[in-house]
Amino acid sequence: MEPRLTLNSRQKQMLALLLQASAPVTLKEMAGELGLSVRTMQRELEGISRRLVPFGVTLIKKTGVGLSVEGSDAARKQLLQQLSVSPSLKIFSPEERRHLLIRLLLTKREAVKLFYFSSKLDVTEATVSNDLDKLEPWFAKHRIALVRKPGLGVYIEADEKSIRAAMIDHLYEHLSQEQLMDMLSSYSLSFTNQRKLELSIRNHLLHFIDPGIIGQIEEIVRSSEMRRGYEMTDSAYVGFVVHIALAVQRLKSGENISIDAEALDKLKAAGEFKWAQQMAEELSACLDIDIPESEVGYITMHLLGAKGKRILTPAGEPQERGAEAYAARMIRIVENELKLTLENDPSLYEALLVHLEAAINRIRLHMEIRNPLLAHIRETYPDIFAAAAKASRYLQEELQAEVPEEEVGYLAMHFGAAVVRTKTTSPQRxxxxxxxxxxxxxxxxxxxxxxxxxxxxxxxxxxxxxxxxxxxxxxxxxxxxxxxxxxxxxxxxxxxxxxxxxxxxxxxxxxxxxxxxLIGTAAREAYTEIEDTVMTVNRYGEGVVQLTNHLFFADGLEAASKREAIAAAAAFAGSIVPGIPVPQLESDLLQREELGGIVVEESKLAMLHCRSTAVQVLMACVLRFAQPLSWQAPGQDAAVRTVLLLLAPRSAPKEHIEMIGEISAMLIEEDFAETVAGAPFDLVQKELKSVIGQGYMNRTGVFFRGTQ
Structure with missing residues (x-):
């Protein structure tokens, strides 16, 4: 049996250099060539030397001369062949190591020795110890003690609530709400690239959540919503499903969460508690697990924070001033701070009222919320944020509960949108x-x-x-x-x-x-860049997320003409995203193609694109056909092998259209067209994401720098 070569990527680089060298190579020369430290290479050489024995070659080290690999020509040739086809073992970057350490420590119930981590990460125990030093502030921020005891190992000490909160935060540090929405909902779909998506989910979720139960949880949540005639927002839905999935996993591991008895009594007084009980009963029956009353309490909290139909007040206390009074007072505070009139804006009052009805519950229940735009809002629109913060301090005094900065950021977005309306509803002066x-x-x-x-x-x-x-x-x-x-x-x-x-x-x-x-005069008197709102930047971000999460590839499609290729493209989109009305999409593609198409003859590449009511998100698909097909257009008859399919909802905002337009604009670049037409899909995907990302940076850079 032919021996197998198992090396990490650094070791493979070093061995390839030695095998191809005509003379011994010193460590210093090798370090300069590979960009590695001498100390790192000395450690890697030990692993290389052990693994060469089955191949009949030897790693020779001569002081003052250098390193060489000695053996017969046949043995060296066999080793080079193995080197080219053998997979590389994963080398973790410092950031990846620390993320993995967080996951392992949060899920381990017992102390773990440093040797376990060092062998799993392929680094020294000293490196692991240094990583743990750097992670202590992260754990402390989440009210978790990182304990290290000689002879026993490393473990964490915290209550279950803090551990779960840390798990959720760690999840959101790597995935946006849009990505989680896409990943979670995929379990109810039959994606042809399900395997790729599952691997992506496993990389991020499997450490804390069993992906196999996501579909069951979603079905229960959706049916419960339908019975009550209510539909959560996407962000609330994602947070709710992730919370339940994590709770189920922790319960299966024997980790129960506690809740203050007085707080539980307050929650029981809310109508949402019965809703939570019904959901818990269905989950228990479906997943064969007992869900205690404390968990029902936390489910109630999430429903209150998402739904916002009523304001939770302390038991026995008189009903406080309603959200209507809070909204009116906060608008007056912001008006005074910004020296603007906003009270005549019904959209602001209505939007603020809806937001406050849910926000007050979150604030009273001390629920954690996430605002991915917080830093940008605070830095780019300091005046609006400061005004919203002052209004939030009033709310904080009224509720006798802290209003987190994330909540202030969302309030600033509402007030910022109102300021924009005061400008855009008046003629430019x-x-x-x-x-x-x-x-x-x-x-x-x-x-x-x-x-x-x-x-x-x-x-x-x-x-x-x-x-x-x-x-x-x-x-x-x-x-x-x-x-x-x-x-x-x-x-x-x-x-x-x-x-x-x-x-x-x-x-x-x-x-x-x-x-x-355009932003001169009145706008400069208020805010230099107020027209370029946070929402505009956010829409560009939404476009990026939709595109990067909906890049698909198909190979070996059958078609003999452009007409058949369009039909195949529509059918492929329908198979990737169930629910797409294929005939409607095919009709829209045909109508758009009649207005004129794009063909890059040198690359045998054509582009199909349209805005259609048949699709709900931005999509980019690279479709390769088994045989070149005739692509007839006015004054043109080209042979096409690859089709770039770009789809957008008919109602997509202009920012979304601009982001998908970044891809089509690149077709004038020969290298880009060649990559799309002939490169492996992982390289095509990387190139497309790079184009989308660069387009996002270019467009949002205007907002960060200010209007020129």
Whole structure:
């Protein structure tokens, strides 16, 4: 039987270098070539030497000379062949090691020796000890003590509530809510690439959750919602399903959670407790597990935090002021802070009221929430965030419970959207300063003509040239200076016109106004970048998540013509995402193709794309056909082997369309087209994700830098 070679990627690099060298190689030379430290290579050499014996070759070390591999030509050739086909053992990066240590420690019930970790991670015990030092703050933040006892090992000490919270946080550190939604819901679908998706889920979830029960939990939750005529938001749904799945796994492991008796009594008074009981009974019967009353209490908390139909108040206390009063008072606080009028915005009041009804329950129950946009909101819109924080302090005093920053961030998003509406519902007003030699009749005549021709201009003053600088300081900010006297200004644009405005003058002013930043005037008086809201950036992010989670590949499809290829493309999309009406999608693709298609003849690549009511998310599919097919278009008849299929919902926002457009825009790059047409799918997927990611950075970079 032919011996097998098992090496990690570093060892394979080192051995390949030695086998191909015509003379001995020193450790220093090898370190420079491979970018490794001498100490690392010395450790790896021990593993290499042991594994060479079955191949009849020997690793020779000569002091002052270097390293070499000695053996017959046949043995060396066999070793090189094995080296090229043998899989590499995983080498964990420092970050990956620490993530794995967190998972292992959170799930182990007993002390574990450092040797166990070092052998599992293929590093020294000193490295493991150093990693644990760096992880102590993470565990401390989650109210978990990391205990290390000589002779016994390493373990954690914490209550079950803290351990579960840490598990959930660790999960969200690696997966967004959108990714979790996509992963969790996939268990009720028959994806053709289910194996790939399962592996992805296992990498992130299997340590804490049994993926096999996700579908059963979802079915119970969905049917329960339908019976009550209620549907959770996606984020609430994800949090709820993950909570139940984790609770079930912990209960199966014998880990029960406790709840304060007084808190449980308050929860029992809520109507949601009966809902939680019914769900717990169904879960118990389906999963063959006893769910204690304490778990029912925590399920109730999640329902209250997600549903928000009533406000939970302490037992025995009079009903507090309702969410309506809180919303009205918070709007007034923000108005005072921002020096804006928001009370006439019904959308703000309604949105804030809905948010507060659920938020008050979360705050009273001290539930943890996550806001992935918190850092961006706080840093990019500090004034809005500060105003929302002040309003939150009022709410905190009323509720006698801390309002977390994540909640403040969500409130800031509501107020930020209202500020945008105050700007966009009013016409854009450019601030213009008029100047002439005397500041008398000529400027007044000019002002009258400009006011008639440009209703969107606000003339802040009419002055002489001698008064100009004082007027600029007084009326700042100024968008434009219009003058009847030729001159240049160091910091402001100047448009020189006739005293009696001519058509050329009107066009010249209009041209300069178009060249001004849209966010000037009133918006600068409030917030420099308020129109580019958090929601806009978030929509770009949604587009990225949808695309990266819906990249699919098919090989060996059958079609003899473009018409058949379009039918095959629609059918493939329908097989990947059940529920897609294939005839509708096929019809939409045909209609779009009739308007003109895109073919890269050199790569035998064509693109099909459309916006359709048949799809609900952005999708990108690379479809390869068994044989080249005739792709006929006006003035063109090309042979096509690969089709790039790009799909978007008809109602997709422009940010989503821009993100999927990043892919089609790259087809002009020969290397990109060649990769899509002929590279293995893992490389195609990597390239597509790179294009999408770079497009996201380019587009959102404008928001982070400010409007140019």
């Amino acid at each position: 450019f601030r213009v300063l008029l100047a002439c030699s005397s500041g008398m009749g000529t400027s007044r005549l000019l002002a009258a003509q400009i006011g008639k021709s440009f209703p969107h201009i606000h003339i802040v003053d009419t002055v002489s040239l001698l008064q100009l600088e004082a007027a600029i300081r007084k009326h700042s900010p100024i968008d434009l200076i219009v003058s009847t006297v030729p001159f240049e200004h160091e910091t402001h644009r100047v448009v020189v016109v006739h005293s009696f405005l001519k058509q050329d003058d009107i066009e010249l002013i209009e041209t300069h106004l178009h060249g001004l930043p």
